[in-house]
């Protein structure tokens with residue numbers, strides 16, 4: 001049985017953040033994820049998880065000044081102290097929330113930054129984070145995010161580059177967060193990449209996220225054959241999480257109106 005997590009930054013966003021947990025459980029999700037928990041006390045989030053029997057599947061390390069356009073710190077030379085402070089904060093939240101996956105966003109390096117220095121900074125930060133998190137039993141995720149539509153200039157933008165980075169990083173508790181929406185934009189070849197990342201000689205994918213393309217809407221709203229891909233995941237026995245990180249198409253009708261695709265996979269009461 002595939003396990004789906006509602007991304008509460010994207011789904012049920014017509015209500016206050018802490019009320020989205022109840023909505024996700026009511027809709028049949030077994031887990032939740034979101035970009036950042038840091039505006040809320042960890043204990044308040046923990047209470048919602050417990051009340052609604054939800055697993056915290058994933059969240060991100062602090063990613064810098066989001067409003068100012070920052071999208072992560074790992075590949076930003078000179079920001080190592082901020083990266084490490086964010087790592088400490090994320091660890092404290094993860095402990096309270098019982099979360100065993102954290103995503104470190106790479107960031108958008110300044111124009112003209114030395115590419116070798118950027119890469120060296122990224123490798124050093126990710127290695128440090130991985131070694132620190134290993135002691136907590138946490139897997140660190142690196143996610144290729146498309147630089148064509150959503151995040152121009154984002155440093156880690158192709159699955160191929162992310163898979164190669166795993167070898168360069170060389171830490172056992174680092175995996176790729178394979179977001180099929182971003183991957184479809186940058187590379188395609190989704191089915192074969194899932195087979196490679198989940199059933200190849202070395203496991204390389206540690207978390208999945210879904211949305212359709214174009215538009216980042218519900219599965220089924222675009223060109224990606226999700227029922228076909230979900231059948232592959234079932235055949236492979238994928239027992240990790242699938243984060244639903246899409247923009248509900250009909251905001252007025254709410255997230256629930258677009259959950260038809262989810263009916264075969266929802267958690268049943270009892």
Ligand SMILES: O=C(O)C(=O)[C@H](O)CO
Nearest residue numbers: 035060103143145179245
């Ligand atoms: O944008 C995405 O796809 C993500 O998963 C990241 O967490 C950053 O938004």
Ligand SMILES: [Mg+2]
Nearest residue numbers: 143179209245
């Ligand atoms: Mg994603």
